[in-house]
Amino acid sequence: MPQTDYDLIIIGAGPAGSTTARFAATAGLKVLMVDKRQELGAPIQCSGAISGHGLASAGIDADPEFIHEAIYGFAIYDEHGNRKVHDYRQLKADEYGPQAGKKPLGYVVDRRRFDRYLMTQAERAGVDVWLKTEGLGYRPQEDGTCTVSLRRYNEAIHLRTRVIVGADGLQSQVGKWAGLQTHIKITELAGCLQFIVDGVETEGLLEIVTGHEWAPGGYAWVFPKGHGYAEIGLGVIATMTDKPARWHLDKFIKRSFFRDRFANCRILEVQGGGVPLAAPLRTQYADNMILVGDAARHVNPITGGGLHTAISGGKIAADFLVGHLGDGLPVQGGALEAYQLAWLAELGDKMWKLYGIKTDIFHNMNIGERDRLLYATMSDYFSPTSEFKKI
């Protein structure tokens, strides 16, 4: 193999990038990870809910540094406010609870602190991390390596690496650099808005409100945020409404069955983002390049959750690259398809199945039936007997 500056250059230091970086460096690869931001995770574009086994899947301790609040279950509402509760403090009382010897089911994390924590763990494993460094492009070379163009505090930098990992999130450009089909349909990207609020009580549950009336094409949520704060948000599909998410959130707060509960809420933070309720990318690799996390659309198409899949996917990517580069195998001419196959086997096939379920619901043009289907599916998804517990 020709000389390179790094074995891997990772574009984007979100959960997917940092996890890939940490496992790769731990196994001995020379890794550079760059992020264009000055503070990781900010501005926040995420509600931060992740399960305990999601964290465990990538060897991440539930560190108080990034945890807002522990979660013990779910409450799913239909459009009228009837609810189905799965409280694991009651369902599996010997395992889950706040008492010593028991554990939470999951957590709501602070993405600023979570992303910084994961970056720190990567750095401690030997990864070089450069903030304020934007990835601008890459070019495969005839000797089997590639060059990556970066800009760091206005300085142009060109480095040689064996593989570039696109972990640059939903707005991913890395896939586009390689000419991959990354375009997402307007019917499958939910426009989301959320407020962190004071003055709204929560009960250690993630609350999910279904119903076209409140969030056409998506759902609304109320999450505990620690310190007595809560988060109220929703996502909508633009083709199912002629109003923006902000209008729907205002309506949800003022006119839904929660209006009394929200009557004294005071807004502390405003956040938003796009959530793909879509299938994973069909092609997640190219010469010298693989994609991971949101960039590969590794997002649960039913819940919109992408943290668990980002860190699990990061570990899969790192394990693959360590083996592949360790064996001195080529990284051009379709050789990296093996990564995608490994990912499909471990995680992706399940996500395609979820996508099928989600598509069936939203292809139903009868709003009443669709509402019933979504409520039933969500209620089932979070139940202890769900076959999808692992993502």
Added chain:
Amino acid sequence: MSKLQPVLFNIGWNACINCGACVAICPQEAGFVSPFDTIAVDRPCDIACLLCEQICPVETITHVPVERLNGSAVAVDR
């Protein structure tokens, strides 16, 4: 994709929450972004599908049609 006249986007920065949804939905080739992680506002978009305006959670993207003159874009209708 639509064959509309090219447009120049304008972002009401006062309402923008930097959520990146407009970039995520944009079918343009790589690099059609502003330094603030929104869609580009310094050059015309020749696709003009306007999906970014539809997805924006705070409805803060607008556009003006532009014509091409000697390769450079000029705003019309201002």
